[in-house]
Amino acid sequence: LEFKTWLAEVAGGEEELPPAAAEVEGEYECVTTVAALDAWIERLRAAALFSFDTETTSLNYMLAELVGVSFSCEPGKAAYV
Known part of the structure; x- marks a missing residue:
């Protein structure tokens, strides 16, 4: 419908990109032992x-595993089990 006009706008206009997000330093742990899981449970409690x-x-919640x-x-500290 207005595709040609839109293409002209896209091709002609150089839009400035937003600045990249700052990289966040953090401590991210993959929990692989029962002891590490217990320690995280205590932190959460x-x-x-x-x-x-x-x-x-x-x-799909009916199919998902x-x-x-x-x-x-706390910010910058997380765990994955």
């Missing part, structure tokens, strides 16, 4: 707040 996320094989869980209780 002591924290006022924490976040977690799941990784699955699908976005759990692959892993990640969590953090």
